[in-house]
Amino acid sequence: MKREDRSLRVKIYMMLGVYVLLVLLLAARAFQHQVINREVYLKWARDQQLQPVKLVPLRGKIVDRRGNLLAVSLKAGSLFAHPAQVQNPERTAQVLAQNLGLDAGQLLEKLKQPVSFVWLARQLPIEEAEKVKRLALPGIGVEREGRRYYPFRELAANVIGFAGVDSQGLEGVEIFREAVLKGKQGRLLLQQDARGRLLWQELYQDSREDSVKEIVLTLDVRIQHFAEEALRRAIEENGAVGGTVVVMDAHRGDLLALVSLPTFNPNRFSTYPPELRRNRAITDAFEPGSTAKPFALAAALEEGLLNEEVRFNCERGKYFFGGHWINDIHPYDVLTLREVIVKSSNIGTAKMAEILGSQILWKYLDAFGFGRKTGVDLPGEATGTLRHWKSWTTICLANHAFGQGFSVTALQLACAYAALANGGRLVEPHVVHEIRDEKGTVLEAWRPGPERRVISARTSERVRAVLEGVVEEGTGKRAKLAGFRVGGKTGTAQKFEPALGIYSPTKMVCSFVGIAPIEKPEIVVAVAIDEPRGRVTGGMVAAPVFQQVASKALFYRNVDATVPEPASPVQAELFRVAPAAWDLAEPAAAAPVATSQGAVRPDPSLSTLIMPELRRRTVRMALRELEGFPVTVRLEGSGVVIEQDPKPGSLLETGQLVKLTASALGPDG
Known part of the structure; x- marks a missing residue:
């Protein structure tokens, strides 16, 4: 009996031990889950219960050198739905369609999706979003996001680029300086049950306006506008397929204007073919033709091999060289080296190249920056082509001297001519002047790189005299x-x-590159017009564009101020300026742009213009500046504008009164 009791006790102890061991194992496992791996399981739970929705952040502003807004993030309202909470999808879709002008069928399709959250329309004008909010429709909500807006529309679009519906830079400065412009991401936090039904929502990280930076460009909107209008007229008059203009500070490399036509409206970029978004000034390479001849001249003068009065027999317009015939448009007998460039003789240039030789000519073409990127702070720059002199044939020597057999971009040409203008220094072009924080403090400013001297100041002066x-x-x-x-x-x-x-x-590319003023250079203007129709030359179609752009750019930069043009006395005269080509406001009735996230609609409330700088301009030029602005102008006095109201850079409304005061003496008395 005692043996049976002892055996029973052993079994009980064993069962108790097993039980205790199991309890200890369970406790250890629970400790591992609840203490050691607590954060892991909490993360799993949060991922199952919480759904973060990214909101479009506000991006930094882009302004021109005078502070005119080129790109800005406006507060917009984005419409979303929690389909499970929508009580009557059909009625809700109809109400939203009637109030917003959207497609009811597409809205209904989204409202019936088996998800806890769906965007219905992104970046609506804030007034429309607030109107929907007041409807208090079950399951429908509105959140504020940033919407990118370009007040000047097509102006400088190929330089500024654009940002997509999710505020990501996609082209131009917008993508090249994405790290600077990108704002702090906002998020909407949703909590849902196991079936995906919404329990609550909270905006737990808002887009921060005080975290964005501002980029100041070297562009000047007035010069950009002058250049675009002049090039547009030349393209239309000559039936060309496109063109480009570069206006650059000859000493600093500041790009004052960078024009590419045809262009696009970045507010509706998705409605344009991709080829219109490229920046022709830096992406399109072409053979420079006779605009390359001054570089062969510079090489000859710098090396001391020739001078301007050396005479060449130009063979009456026909010369056999390297197994090929070289022709001149006009037959010449004997020309000096200066006359070879002035009259643009291919034969005279080829004979100059014979004296230079392939190695020296290539050395200078390479030194002037051809065949490699300029380093401009924009995406997509092409290098052009310049083969090494060792691969040249005999005819290649002549071809390179008069601009065939290698290719350049308009920006490369402008930079090379800037070296001819500024005393022989190759400058690095740039479009960003400085970067500021939200308080206006300069965080980063452009600084010139190490000097790259190509030719001496004396040679630069001699070449300019020939030009x-x-x-x-x-x-x-x-x-x-x-x-x-x-x-x-x-x-x-x-x-x-x-x-x-x-x-x-x-098919031709007609070009002209000019320096102004020649005795004390300030700017370089490069013009290239692609495939003008008929028997045309650079002197016929491109030189007039230079004339129009350079004259206005010099005046606007107050270079060698001229005597004010005469004007008839006018006292308190009212001018009604009718809307015309340069209407900067988005059309209120523009069609929505469909995207995968919903519809992006223009804001009818943004019917604003930007007041230009009119002081120091003649009355005639000031009124010409305001052509296309739907405003009323009150003018007092005559001569040169000395006061204006509103101030430059102010936003104008349709029908607003603009007051100009003019004096025959000008602003300096």
């Missing part, structure tokens, strides 16, 4: 400016047809 002769008596007469001495070079280059392996007899 002045091109305008005064040669192929560039249509580039003459009233009140200024200028110089430059024309170019007319056949386009190479890769498929046929020949130069096209009808």
